[in-house]
Amino acid sequence: AQTVTQSQPEMSVQEAETVTLSCTYDTSESDYYLFWYKQPPSRQMILVIRQEAYKQQNATENRFSVNFQKAAKSFSLKISDSQLGDAAMYFCAYRSGKAAGNKLTFGGGTRVLVKP
Amino acid sequence: NAGVTQTPKFRILKIGQSMTLQCTQDMNHNYMYWYRQDPGMGLKLIYYSVGAGITDKGEVPNGYNVSRSTTEDFPLRLELAAPSQTSVYFCASSYDRVWGRGTEAFFGQGTRLTVV
Numbered sequence: 585a586q587t588v589t590q591s592q593p594e595m596s597v598q599e600a601e602t603v604t605l606s607c608t609y610d611t612s613e614s615d616y617y618l619f620w621y622k623q624p625p626s627r628q629m630i631l632v633i634r635q636e637a638y639k640q641q642n643a644t645e646n647r648f649s650v651n652f653q654k655a656a657k658s659f660s661l662k663i664s665d666s667q668l669g670d671a672a673m674y675f676c677a678y679r680s681g682k683a684a685g686n687k688l689t690f691g692g693g694t695r696v697l698v699k700p
Numbered sequence: 701n702a703g704v705t706q707t708p709k710f711r712i713l714k715i716g717q718s719m720t721l722q723c724t725q726d727m728n729h730n731y732m733y734w735y736r737q738d739p740g741m742g743l744k745l746i747y748y749s750v751g752a753g754i755t756d757k758g759e760v761p762n763g764y765n766v767s768r769s770t771t772e773d774f775p776l777r778l779e780l781a782a783p784s785q786t787s788v789y790f791c792a793s794s795y796d797r798v799w800g801r802g803t804e805a806f807f808g809q810g811t812r813l814t815v816v
Contacts, residue, residue, distance in 0.1 A: 590742075619804060628807065629790065631804050631805075634804055684756075685733075685748045685750055685756065687758065688733075688735075692740075692741055693742050
């Protein structure tokens with residue numbers, strides 16, 4: 585079974601600065617997807633960014649970018665120019681590219697605090 | 701554009717009571733899921749469905765039942781509620797394309813359930 589580990593329970597960042605969240609995963613598969621979800625106090629799960637394992641290029645969505653290291657099984661999220669609205673829980677998630685059901689396996693989450 | 705709708709948003713149950721959490725999606729997604737999120741933790745999969753009439757267990761299915769009679773609806777039944785079922789429950793859906801590269805999961809806003 586796949587596992588996802590987020591080793592940072594909480595990260596603090598100054599507004600307009602950059603913060604990087606760590607995620608490692610364990611899998612024997614070569615075809616898979618990785619995701620970062622944001623969960624603000626409203627509880628809504630919001631997709632931030634996704635990465636296909638077969639793509640070597642790191643995904644970018646505006647101020648959010650990832651560093652995908654397939655050999656190291658590492659998938660970190662960088663938030664640039666942090667804004668107060670970025671304060672939330674962030675979850676890393678894994679999905680097999682072949683197993684039935686497109687099920688997600690989540691990490692334990694990292695809480696991001698943004699200081700004005 | 702409702703997406704995934706869960707009801708109720710909050711509920712308090714007494715030990716031994718039963719209830720059904722409702723979930724409806726209007727995106728014609730074939731895959732649907734129920735996850736639970738315990739305080740300070742990531743989401744864990746309870747049950748999932750790959751289409752009407754087809755359901756399967758996830759990581760933590762004990763104490764729950766599901767059914768999928770239509771594409772749109774995927775209710776979660778709690779029988780004999782226990783304090784260990786105090787959690788936030790999320791319904792989600794996704795679409796699996798013909799060639800197997802599915803979409804990301806879309807989540808409902810969650811149901812906060814307390815068993816006392």
